[in-house]
Amino acid sequence: MNSRNYKYALLLVAAVSITATGAMSMAYAQSVDDGMDGYVLGTSGIYTGNPNECWFDDGEGGMLPCMVDTGDMAWMLTATSLVLFMTPGVAFFYGGLSRSKNAVNVIGMTFVIIGLMSVQWVLWGYSLAFAPNADEGANMYMGSLDYAGFNMVSAWAPLGEPGPCVDTWSNAYQMQQFKDADVCSQGWPGTVPHQLFAMFQATFAIITPALIVGGLIDRIKFSALIIFVLLWGTFVYDPIAHMVWGGGLIGGGSLDLDPDLSPSYALDFAGGTVVHITSGFAALAGALVLGRRLGYGKVPMEPHNIPMVVLGASILWFGWFGFNAGSEVMVDGITVSAWTVTNTATGMSSVTWVLMSWAHTGKPSIVGAATGAVAGLVAITPASGWVGPMASIIIGIAAGTVCYACIAFKNARKWDDALDVWGVHGMGGLTGAILTGTLASPHVWDTGDGIGAWTGTPEGMEQQAISIIGAAISVGYSFGVTIIIFKVMDTIWPGGIRVTPKEEEIGIDLAQHGERAYVNE
Amino acid sequence: MKRIEATIQTERVSSVSEAIKEQVGGFTIMDGDGRGSGKRHTIRSGRGTGTVEAEYNKVSTVTTIVEDDKVESITAIIANAASTGKSGDGIIVVTDVDSIMNIASKKSGSEAL
Numbered sequence: 157m158n159s160r161n162y163k164y165a166l167l168l169v170a171a172v173s174i175t176a177t178g179a180m181s182m183a184y185a186q187s188v189d190d191g192m193d194g195y196v197l198g199t200s201g202i203y204t205g206n207p208n209e210c211w212f213d214d215g216e217g218g219m220l221p222c223m224v225d226t227g228d229m230a231w232m233l234t235a236t237s238l239v240l241f242m243t244p245g246v247a248f249f250y251g252g253l254s255r256s257k258n259a260v261n262v263i264g265m266t267f268v269i270i271g272l273m274s275v276q277w278v279l280w281g282y283s284l285a286f287a288p289n290a291d292e293g294a295n296m297y298m299g300s301l302d303y304a305g306f307n308m309v310s311a312w313a314p315l316g317e318p319g320p321c322v323d324t325w326s327n328a329y330q331m332q333q334f335k336d337a338d339v340c341s342q343g344w345p346g347t348v349p350h351q352l353f354a355m356f357q358a359t360f361a362i363i364t365p366a367l368i369v370g371g372l373i374d375r376i377k378f379s380a381l382i383i384f385v386l387l388w389g390t391f392v393y394d395p396i397a398h399m400v401w402g403g404g405l406i407g408g409g410s411l412d413l414d415p416d417l418s419p420s421y422a423l424d425f426a427g428g429t430v431v432h433i434t435s436g437f438a439a440l441a442g443a444l445v446l447g448r449r450l451g452y453g454k455v456p457m458e459p460h461n462i463p464m465v466v467l468g469a470s471i472l473w474f475g476w477f478g479f480n481a482g483s484e485v486m487v488d489g490i491t492v493s494a495w496t497v498t499n500t501a502t503g504m505s506s507v508t509w510v511l512m513s514w515a516h517t518g519k520p521s522i523v524g525a526a527t528g529a530v531a532g533l534v535a536i537t538p539a540s541g542w543v544g545p546m547a548s549i550i551i552g553i554a555a556g557t558v559c560y561a562c563i564a565f566k567n568a569r570k571w572d573d574a575l576d577v578w579g580v581h582g583m584g585g586l587t588g589a590i591l592t593g594t595l596a597s598p599h600v601w602d603t604g605d606g607i608g609a610w611t612g613t614p615e616g617m618e619q620q621a622i623s624i625i626g627a628a629i630s631v632g633y634s635f636g637v638t639i640i641i642f643k644v645m646d647t648i649w650p651g652g653i654r655v656t657p658k659e660e661e662i663g664i665d666l667a668q669h670g671e672r673a674y675v676n677e
Numbered sequence: 678m679k680r681i682e683a684t685i686q687t688e689r690v691s692s693v694s695e696a697i698k699e700q701v702g703g704f705t706i707m708d709g710d711g712r713g714s715g716k717r718h719t720i721r722s723g724r725g726t727g728t729v730e731a732e733y734n735k736v737s738t739v740t741t742i743v744e745d746d747k748v749e750s751i752t753a754i755i756a757n758a759a760s761t762g763k764s765g766d767g768i769i770v771v772t773d774v775d776s777i778m779n780i781a782s783k784k785s786g787s788e789a790l
Contacts, residue, residue, distance in 0.1 A: 458721075513721075517725065527724040560726060
């Protein structure tokens with residue numbers, strides 16, 4: 157019974173430290189000179205004093221936020237909600253694939269992660285991922301704590317330097333033209349408020365640890381999962397997000413192999429590297445540290461509810477339009493193109509998987525159709541803003557075949573990554589990241605960005621090389637750091653992070669939660 | 678009086694029911710899992726990348742109680758209705774019944790059937 161008391165103690169420590177961090181950042185927010193306490197008149201009460209945001213002086217001592225686009229904001233609020241809805245989709249996808257005695261736990265772990273990461277993101281996650289770090293060297297890997305507690309994250313002003321609206325990129329193609337005197341952000345994302353961008357990113361930080369759950373189910377203690385998610389979010393997701401999107405090592409230009417050629421960073425439109433490669437390889441690391449489930453390979457362990465699996469995959473497909481098309485963080489031709497290729501690649505991948513299972517084992521598998529759809533969504537994610545519709549069909553076929561082969565390989569090796577997070581997300585993400593470097597097309601962006609290897613140009617070859625290096629860095633970082641987190645936790649956790657064999661036999665639902673998925677009484 | 682317990686493939690329940698419902702006072706069907714000499718189903722594993730043999734087949738036990746003189750005809754009807762000619766069709770068990778009572782009418786013996 158002692159170990160049980162330890163568990164409560166650890167939860168209590170976590171709760172206290174989270175509350176303390178929040179309280180401290182609240183205090184910090186109110187100490188900023190030009191912040192809440194510095195307001196004098198008019199709208200300047202909303203002034204955050206963040207030099208990275210777009211504010212201008214109205215000439216009477218008040219600071220006003222730059223113009224924002226209400227259409228873009230409407231789309232981004234929708235896209236943010238769509239991506240958030242993907243995590244319950246993951247819960248039902250995984251819940252249906254699990255055995256009925258563990259279904260509540262699988263859905264529950266995924267659901268609780270929504271809550272955990274929502275709070276972690278506001279307290280320190282967004283800051284570590286996206287706040288610029290004054291130290292150039294540190295900025296390669298990690299952001300600063302300037303935005304802790306959403307301090308200096310305005311719900312009014314966009315990011316970027318202020319400048320004339322008529323000079324902005326979006327002014328070039330919109331029907332309504334700006335007035336000469338209006339002030340707009342000259343950066344990206346510059347048409348929606350900073351806080352909306354931050355919350356859009358929050359939904360990505362929520363779904364990524366939820367994906368890892370698939371590798372850990374049926375055997376991890378619920379208490380261990382909670383602490384793991386907070387550690388993983390902080391030490392794996394936030395640094396990788398900073399490296400790719402926050403101006404760090406992978407996305408910030410440090411991988412520019414030949415400065416004379418135009419490609420200078422790894423292309424990752426919507427997070428193939430940040431979300432899928434990291435979660436896939438983390439799940440494999442977790443599965444290897446935890447060990448196989450009892451009876452693995454001896455009893456069938458069938459999915460207990462295939463309608464639920466297909467429902468979950470459908471919710472993911474629906475939500476993924478927010479994920480990919482929303483990653484443009486405005487509404488323009490790229491948004492439309494991303495929507496198109498997302499749907500096309502997914503359809504192709506799903507059909508590919510059905511045909512492969514049909515040819516390979518004699519019957520078309522519907523669990524395979526759902527899995528193939530997810531594999532296609534994963535692989536098109538990094539490519540979605542960079543490739544055309546025909547290239548997305550190639551990516552769909554590649555995702556279906558590569559992930560299919562990886563799952564067959566994983567089963568042959570007897571790695572018990574129970575719900576194939578590595579095979580679908582890890583390898584699907586890697587396939588997508590590499591193919592983005594191959595198939596990126598300069599005909600998608602009006603700026604001519606995105607020159608893939610298929611063009612046969614030196615630029616294309618450089619882009620391909622950068623994409624491979626960027627993907628390899630996240631594979632190594634995620635796998636390595638996750639192994640360390642799990643090993644350390646398993647050593648210091650009372651009784652280890654795995655449930656007892658008896659609890660595993662009974663099922664995690666009853667053993668850890670005292671609840672059952674299906675009750676007939 | 679005898680109790681007839683026929684353990685048959687679940688998909689044959691409706692034809693057995695059709696065949697005996699006019700012949701007996703009533704019967705009870707219980708669904709369950711079982712394995713015997715019959716071939717078990719092949720099910721998918723690994724997201725459609727492989728197949729495994731199911732641990733159990735779906736079986737149902739049809740239980741009815743009849744007078745001694747009807748045992749042979751009822752068993753023959755059940756065997757006929759449940760048969761597909763392959764192993765795994767099931768098995769019929771006949772046992773003695775000490776006493777029975779109809780709960781509503783409180784009658785016992787053959788009047789309870």
